[in-house]
Amino acid sequence: MKIFYIKKQKLRLLITILVLAIFAIIFYNIYYKNSEETFKEDIYYKGNIDEKVIAFACNVDWGNEYIPEMLSIFEKEDIKITFFVTGKWAEKNEKLLKNIYSYKHEIGNHGYAHADYGKLNYDDNLREIKKCHEVLNNILNMECKYFAPPAGSFNDNTIKAAEELNYDIIMWSIDTIDWREDSTQDKIINRVLTQAENSAIVLMHPTKETIKALPVIIQTLKEEGYDIVKVGQVIK
Structure with a gap:
């Protein structure tokens, strides 16, 4: 028993x-x-619209000297793109930020500081994204809804913090790598044109070589039937 x-x-x-x-x-x-x-x-490496549209995303934390010429190129070509700016940069460059916004370009959140968000905990991610949001709101009186983590670095804490603040995370499908010293005009042009596809998101920065490459990239994409648009226009 x-x-x-x-x-x-x-x-x-x-x-x-x-x-x-x-x-x-x-x-x-x-x-x-x-x-x-x-x-x-809530994470977009490219858009989800099956049309011949390509979004340009320009991350800004430096390169002020090239932004006016970049704006001039976009204005001449009747193109509106998305500028992802850091809160620190925005605080120091209110006039330039307002100028970008006056051309009807979309403004996105690039975090307050250009930090490695993939190494931050939830509270730090939340604070950095929220602080940038508040800075941009105070300067432009607008609500951002897209967040581009610096260097594309994020973790689960970043995702949760972005979701808490009603942000979509924006990455890219085409990287110009224009920040690197060996990135020439021709290399930047080749990287974009050989990977062009519907709803692609092209990552760039305000650099000398980017300025030289943009007219060729824009002209060729237009000839191939693409419309160059803001990030928000390739996402349903």
Whole structure:
């Protein structure tokens, strides 16, 4: 009888463990897996519109001397793009930021400081994104809804913080790598034109070589039937 009782107790324990395991799997699928899928829906490496449109995204934390000429090129070509600016840069360059906005370009959040957001905890991610949001709102009286993490570095904390602040995270599908010293006009042109596709997001910065490359890139894309637009115009 004693042996039977021990076996019965072990059987109950095994059943309990099995039931708990099943509940854990169900909970994971309902909560964590769905949360991950929701987060992924808020990260865009390219747009989701199957049309011949390409978005230009210019990240700004430096390069002030090249921005006026960049604006002149876009104005001449009747193009509006998205400028992702850091809060620190915006505070120091209010006049230039207002000038960019006056041309009807879209303004995005690039974080307050040009930090490695992939190494920050949730609270720090939330603070940096929110602080930039407030700076831009105070200067331009507008609400940003797109966040481009510096260097494309983010983690789960960044995703959760962005979601908390109603931001979509914007990455890119074409990287000009124009910030690197060996990136010449021809290399930048080649990187963009060989990877052009519907709803692509082209990452660039205000640099001398970018300014030289833009007229050729714009002309060629237009000849191929592409419209060059803001990030918000390639995302439904």
